[in-house]
Amino acid sequence: MGSEGFGPRIAFTIQNIPGIGDIPVSETVTVTWLIIAVLFVFSIIVTRNMKKEPKGLQLVVEQLVSTINNLTKQNMGERNYAWAPYVGTLLLFIGISNIIGLLGFRPPTADLNTTMCLSITTFVLTQVFGVKSKGLGGYTKGFLQPMPFLLPLNIVGELANPISLGFRLFGNISAGVIIMSLLYGALGSFTEMLFGLTVPLLQAGIPAVLHIYFDLFAGLLQSFIFTMLTMVFISGAME
């Protein structure tokens, strides 16, 4: 979607793979690689030389880990505490993806492929752990509640969850990307009109306020909401 103008650029193309042909690799994929590498290096650095009495960086990271642990405990119950690593990974990956626009990269979450992938992961986990904890009979029976004739509605409602989850993240982040790119374009043409310069003069400083709203506020909020809804869906299916 959005291949005309607002979609992700093609970074490079892997050519002539036997049986498949050319594979275009978009900006989304390369930025995702970058985020993976950053998270990987970050987690190696902060877990090296751990001390009994935390200082500096270790203190910050311990605070982060215990926040994620508490969030999982409060929302999924003491019993499902083992979900904390997954919840933390989701929160960190989506959070960094959403605010990476501040560094001039295109957020991977502004691509429908990334967000639907994440939401389908949540959907599969929900169904698998629903069957696992309730048994196949109990799971199927859940679709006949409260009345058997509501079965089609229940199925549609269940399938609508991953769609709204994925599109919520995509819609919010790509809205920010589109508005910011239009603003930069407009400021660029203003600069040329007023001063006759091709130097980005007006683009410095003015977009900062919108960056705070669209990248920092909306980005962090949406990563939090995605993680919270994932926890709510999974723990709901397991009860």
Next chain:
Amino acid sequence: MESSNFIMDFLNWLMSFEPKAIVLAASAIGAGFAMIAGIGPGVGQGYAAGKGAEAVSRNPKALRETTMVMLLGAAVAETSGILALVVALIMLFGNPLINLEGNALVIMASAIGAGLAMIAGVGPGIGQGYAAGKGTEATGKRPKMQSQIVRTMLVGQAVAQTTGIYALVIALVLLFANPLL
């Protein structure tokens, strides 16, 4: 059958223009329609602001907490307005319909339809604003519970956004991946 003749006359008159002009005109109408969604966030945020004033008058000590919850809730209630703005801006500045080949009438109707779809944003805007108002009121009563109240409010508002998201999906499909052509 006077009326059907009138409709046929109107459509014939419409088709007598250049196809590109029809699509551009329809995009203008669609962009205008999309912004009607602004009613929702306006009403909702007004309600949240009113509840904030009420909560502060009851418990002036909790001014900081109350204002924080009010601003946070109102900012989330703004989402449907922003989504409508994005659809309107796409139609004005990056319109993908202009270069489409096909029946100009269908393209024109798609542009208007994409705008009309975004009016659904009225609902989520009002609903999320209501949730923001209630969250603000609750924070005024029990400022110590602020973090729990905010968390529940945000998740509820995210779910209330769902129909607005569906409207956005339809608007984007009409603009970028039109199945009717």
